Structure formats: C-alpha cells, structure tokens
Amino acid sequence: MVGWSHRYAKINGLDVHYVEEGEGPLVVLLHGFPHTWFSWRHQIGPIAAAGFRVVAPDMRGMGRTSGPADHREYGVDRIVGDLTGLLDHLGEEKAVFSGLDFGLFAAYDLAYHHPERVAALIGLENPFFTPSPVSPLTLAAKQARKHFNHIHYFVDTPGAADRDLAAAPREFLRKLFYALSSDYHYLDVWRKPPGTTYIDALPETPPLPWPWLTELELEFYVADYSRSGFTGGLNWYRAMDLSWEYRKSYGDRKTTVPYYFIGSEQDVDLEAWHGTDPLDRLRDHHGDVRAVRMLKNAGHMMQMEKAEETTATMLEFLS
Template identity: 35%
Template sequence: MTSITHRFVQAGDVRLHIAEAGTGPLVLLLHGFPEMWYSWRHQIATLAEAGFRAVAVDQRGYGQSDHPVSVEKYSIMHLVGDVIQLLDALDEKEGVVVGHDWGAEVAWHTALMRPDLVRGVVGLSLPYRPRGSQSQLTEMVEAFGDGVYTNYFQRPGPADADLGADPHKTFRLMLRGSRKSSQSKTHARSPAPIVPAGRTYLDIYPEPEKLPTWLTETDIETYAAEFSAGFSGALNWYRNMDRNWELTAFLQNSVIRCPALYLVGEQDRCLNFPGVRDAIERMDELVAGRSEALVLPDVGHWTQQEAPAQVSAAIIEFARSVAAVVSPH
C-alpha cells in the first residue's frame, strides 16, 4: 500500500505543510473551506499508484501551515503566490492543479495568472467564473440577503467564536450537513446557507442522528484537532472577497488557456450561487483549451470525500490526457 509522507516547505513568506506520495508528473491538490490536506486522503495514494506525484497542501491559514494574522495576507494574490512558490519549493516546473471549493478559486486563478505553470486545471464544486461587474460578495448579498453566510463571515469575531467554540461539533454538523436531507427544514429550503438575525452559522445545522457512510468519527476528530487553534485564518479568505475583485481588474474578460475539467455534485448548493450555472453552460467559451463538465449523481458539496472513487478516476483520466505519464499497471 502506498504510504503518504508529510513535511514542511517554505513558500515565500509562509511555511506550508504538505502530504505527498508517488513520483511522476505533479498533481497539486488544493482544499476548500473548512478543510485541509486530509480532504484529499482518498486521492493521494490513488494518484501515486496511477503514476503521479500527488501533493496535497494545507493552504495558508489552515492546519499545520502558517496562519498570518493580517486579513490582507489572504488575498487571491497571496494564495496564487503560495502555489507558485510551492511549485518552486517542490522543484517542479509545472503541474496539474486541482482545487475544491475555495481551492478551486485558487486553481482557476493560478491557471489565469500563470498558464506557463499549469498543464491542466480541475475545479470541484465551483467552476471558473469570470470577473463580473461587482464582487462575488456583493452578488451573494444581492441574491440571498444580508444573512447569507459569506456576509456573516465578514466581521472578525462572531463567526470565529461560533466555529471555534467546539471544533468537533463544528465539523460534525458541517460535514454531515452537505445534503438537503441532513439540514433543518428552513435551511433545506434556502438556496444558500442563510444565518437568521440573532443566530449563529451552526444554528442552521441540526444535530445528526448518525454520520453518512463516507464520514467517520476518526475523520471528524482529525479535522477538529487541526483546527484547535481556531478558524480565523480560514475565515480571512472570505474577508478578502471585495479586495480580490479590486485586485483582479486586469483579468476582466480573461479565459482559461489550458485544458480544464469541472466536477460538481448534483446536490451541491454551490450550483445555486450567482453565475455558477451560467459559467457551466459557457464553459466551452470560457476555456480556450479542451474542457469538460461532469455532474456526480447523489453527491453533495464535499465532492472528493463523498465520491472518492469517481473523483479519483476523473482526475487520473484528465491528468493522463495532459501530462506525459504511463500507467504502471
């Protein structure tokens, strides 16, 4: 069985923790919120056994990687910069970049800003959405109201305390709450997570009677232990949504130049977010290279954890199509 090794690398001004396995063309795995390298636990060894060098990173503000204090240190420029610096630290000239949720945003922007480094890009949950006439935060508030979770996350303090009070409870509720059937009736009817006035984010998730088959108590304990220092670093990504829009004016009307694959669960609530369905329909237009979009039946938001075999197979097939790799089997 392929073993996963762990180490730290210096990527510019931050030290990043990585989990890696295998040799061959690089596949870099970028997690979303609120996760870490562990969300790719099923893919790392599988990719390695398929002939790739799989590297999953705790991005800045997460897990064992550095957690800069300043909110401004979590802009999209810093996040893409980390990927660029990480490739250099790994002594890699290019790779296939795969991202889920917020990690998909970083993957798409890395492909936009440094196409010379990206052989192919895979986005899970969130497709490439070109820069609009206003920030994604503004679009979310206009679509769903001031209570939308992205707005609730903006002010330092309340969300940090809410999520950090009991990390084990936070992950038990959030990871369990991927599907409509596992959410409160009010929350299930909403097209996006909405925090009622005077309530907290976790209030919208009911206590689960049991965990889904893809999630174990050990998984929850692993996440909780890594977030014992709190959620502020992770939440700071959201607190740069307006800033990111301002910083990326030069990307207006830009298209992805490398081959691209998009994967989404049919129950993923991100499909309701502004511009997402339009971006999926326009993928051939927004990606100058070869593109494909796959919808995974009966899968929610935690894509690579809920459907590990399907996701791994799709990534491997795509990566083989863009990288020089020979199957070891």
C-alpha cells in the first residue's frame, strides 16, 4: 500500500472516502456489500503501475463514506449522482469503471444514464440487470416463505438485522466471506428455515488465515463496519424495488460502451440470480461486448480469492 493516498471529499452531499494511486487514464473500482475499497487492495497497485490513475471509493453508506439512514436515499438517481460527482471532483470527464455486486450495478446505471462519462466497463460476476416483471423484494419475500433468504431478512427486519450484524461484525464478515468463496456452496444457506438470522444461516469456518484472507485483512473490514454499522449497506437492499422501478425505463436497452466480463465458475450470482446461461445473453444487454473470461476455482469475491488471475485479466482488458 506504499504510495496510496487516502482522500476525503464532499460529494453529492456525502463525506466520501477514496483511495488513489497512479497517473494516467482513470480507472474507478466499485465494491459491493459487505465490502469496502480494501477489496481492491490486490488490483490498485498493479493497475497504477501499468500507467493508470486508480481510484477506489467507499460506496454510499459503507466503509468511511457517510450514508443517510433513509433507504430511499439509495436509489439509482442518488448513486449515479455519487459517481458523476466523483468524476467532477477528480477533474475527469470519463473513466473505465469496474465493479462487483452493487458496485457494478452502479456502473451499469451510470453507463445507461451518462455513457459519455464511461470509457469502458469491466464487469466482475454480475453480467447485467436481470429483467423481471416482479420486483426483487417481492421475489425475496416469496422465497422467504419456504426457506431463509438474506434479502428478505435485511428488508423484513429493519433495526433487528442491523443490530444482529453490528453485535457480531467479525463473526458475520468471517462467515459470509467464507460462504461466498469456492470452498462453500452458498446456496446451502437456503436449507435453513424461515425466521433464521443471517449469522445462524451461515456456515462455520476453518480458522484464519485462509489462502486468500489473513486475520489482519479481515480486521480492516471489521474495523470499518464496527465504526459505521451495517445500516448503510443494508439500505442498498432496501432500495432494490426503487432501483427496479428506475430501471424499467431502460431495461430493454443495451449499454453502448466497450464491455468486458470476468466471471468465476463457482459464483453464486451467476448460478442463481441471472437466469439460465447468462453468458450466452450478454449481447442482449450490452451492445459492444469485447471479451469474456471465466476463472476456475473461485467464488464470488474473485478479486481477493484469485487476485493474480483477476488482476492479470483486468490489465489485459485495459491494454
């Protein structure tokens, strides 16, 4: 991390924290939940060394970036405003955006609303917005009548879910990171009955360190979420129906910017949340697909679990 700069700025009404390194064309790395900028620790240095200006922000309500308590402040319009505001603050017209999970969905929204500000997209794991006539929270509630569903747990128990996770951040983060790795089949949490808490639904883990995560690295996440709590991150879920409504106006359109995709063979999102054969349908959603790469023996958080391979593929696409 030598040479990295931690910066703070007032952007779109938020106190935003981001990490920056390097000079050259801008590459912005966007994390999901429950992550922070630190999830890109293996990519920041090599991408900067290859001649790019790399910025990894903490997203709205997570890490050291502030976030409103009202979930209605986490809709598409607010998040897109965060990203255009970040570009304006950095003095840049456009950037290559890469992301995972909620971070990648934010980059997709930006590409639909402001394609002139997106030089290219490098998507990790989540290939597109999956069209559905039924809202995501309605679907989650339907599933939750049969078995545990984490989205419904976050939404149906506001306050309780926040307190459960805040009371045991280390246990929750450790268990979830393991459950999302290639060493566990995440959908096994669905075997738990309705009414189970998320921490109880998650598996026990082998002791740290793991090949891709040390105790010190976990502590970076624990420290940030112990400080901030989990409400900001959970609000991204609570706003999912709002975002679904926003996206109806462009859900049948394709992105127009250069698009690259990196997936992993054991990713739960590709398995369960994007329909059958999602990679075969990339061109239904993106008008300029340049390359697709799948990594073996990796779960959802590929940029940590298979750091070298993910970084090398990103650098290849950037070149």
